[in-house]
Amino acid sequence: xxxxxxxxxxxxxxxxxxxxxxxxxxxxxxxxxxxxxxxxxxxxxxxxxxxxxxxxxxxxxxxx
Amino acid sequence: xxxxxxxxxxxxxxxxxxxxxxxxxxxxxxxxxxxxxxxxxxxxxxxxxxxxxxxxxxxxxxxx
Amino acid sequence: xxxxxxxxxxxxxxxxxxxxxxxxxxxxxxxxxxxxxxxxxxxxxxxxxxxxxxxxxxxxxxxx
Amino acid sequence: xxxxxxxxxxxxxxxxxxxxxxxxxxxxxxxxxxxxxxxxxxxxxxxxxxxxxxxxxxxxxxxx
Amino acid sequence: xxxxxxxxxxxxxxxxxxxxxxxxxxxxxxxxxxxxxxxxxxxxxxxxxxxxxxxxxxxxxxxx
Amino acid sequence: xxxxxxxxxxxxxxxxxxxxxxxxxxxxxxxxxxxxxxxxxxxxxxxxxxxxxxxxxxxxxxxx
Numbered sequence: 001x002x003x004x005x006x007x008x009x010x011x012x013x014x015x016x017x018x019x020x021x022x023x024x025x026x027x028x029x030x031x032x033x034x035x036x037x038x039x040x041x042x043x044x045x046x047x048x049x050x051x052x053x054x055x056x057x058x059x060x061x062x063x064x
Numbered sequence: 065x066x067x068x069x070x071x072x073x074x075x076x077x078x079x080x081x082x083x084x085x086x087x088x089x090x091x092x093x094x095x096x097x098x099x100x101x102x103x104x105x106x107x108x109x110x111x112x113x114x115x116x117x118x119x120x121x122x123x124x125x126x127x128x
Numbered sequence: 129x130x131x132x133x134x135x136x137x138x139x140x141x142x143x144x145x146x147x148x149x150x151x152x153x154x155x156x157x158x159x160x161x162x163x164x165x166x167x168x169x170x171x172x173x174x175x176x177x178x179x180x181x182x183x184x185x186x187x188x189x190x191x192x
Numbered sequence: 193x194x195x196x197x198x199x200x201x202x203x204x205x206x207x208x209x210x211x212x213x214x215x216x217x218x219x220x221x222x223x224x225x226x227x228x229x230x231x232x233x234x235x236x237x238x239x240x241x242x243x244x245x246x247x248x249x250x251x252x253x254x255x256x
Numbered sequence: 257x258x259x260x261x262x263x264x265x266x267x268x269x270x271x272x273x274x275x276x277x278x279x280x281x282x283x284x285x286x287x288x289x290x291x292x293x294x295x296x297x298x299x300x301x302x303x304x305x306x307x308x309x310x311x312x313x314x315x316x317x318x319x320x
Numbered sequence: 321x322x323x324x325x326x327x328x329x330x331x332x333x334x335x336x337x338x339x340x341x342x343x344x345x346x347x348x349x350x351x352x353x354x355x356x357x358x359x360x361x362x363x364x365x366x367x368x369x370x371x372x373x374x375x376x377x378x379x380x381x382x383x384x
Contacts, residue, residue: 068243068248069199073255077240080241080248081240081248081251083243083248084243084246084247084248085241085243085246088243088245088246089246092246099245099246100245101245102244102246103242103243103244104242104243104244104245105199105235105241105242105243106237106240106241106242107237107240107241108233115218127238
């Protein structure tokens, strides 16, 4: 039943697989719950859709 | 005001219409609130973005 | 894996039980998924913490 | 640390930039927190994926 | 229909009222939507339940 | 900016501290982002407010 959601910018499939495995693994270890109990959702956002410090991430990256 | 969100894998438009109608209907019935009070969001995910038991759903489906 | 969340004002335990049963039931029926696949979270809010039309729900109720 | 999320129908990039700026600005002002503390996520939905009063937004708009 | 959620540490009722008013106001202005369309949820967390940079907020505050 | 949320039943403070540390640590490692970029929210629910397989968690636990 625990449900983990990570909101983040777009990322590669292999990173998503690794996040699912490792987030589940540490949460299962800490809570002493079986892997099978866990659901993970990776919510990817365009950098226009993420605001950091009041500015779109797309702008922050462009200004670097 | 009640807001219902369902996170799920991709699905067809007619299923989404049916989910919106039926989730609203039962919630309105149970809470004695008018249909007009309800907002529903259907959050669809690629199966790479959903983890079940520590594994991407895409892998689980592929291994069946 | 589908996860249903309903954000709403405080409600009684028996209503929550009924919401869990009926939201799961209609979603399972529409998506042809087993009951066991579903997780439901009922997020209850104080009426100070809910805004409707720019006003706290607590105020709207008090002004009725 | 405060995280603001707005769930809404699809919108133009310049609107998203303006939402990020203004939501952060008023929240920073009210909570006396620095801009840098805030993260904003704009979750855009197809109008098939939004239910209003038990009906897909796509239908409501089509029936106008 | 737009739904705004702000996740934050505990705050006073008058701040919540002000956040509801001002978040709705700027979002209504930017999206040219009526106030009545907006729902706001203020999700308050204990500082034990908020992690910033891998540390509970409660600890960060205590170490200041 | 990545924001991790875990929805779960009530748990002890030391578990929450450990979850914040370890979820941040693995996510930082996988995404090559600094710890400081991460926010974690632990959303705890009464077992009346969590549905598993169409049944309140409180009932499932009581029937064991």
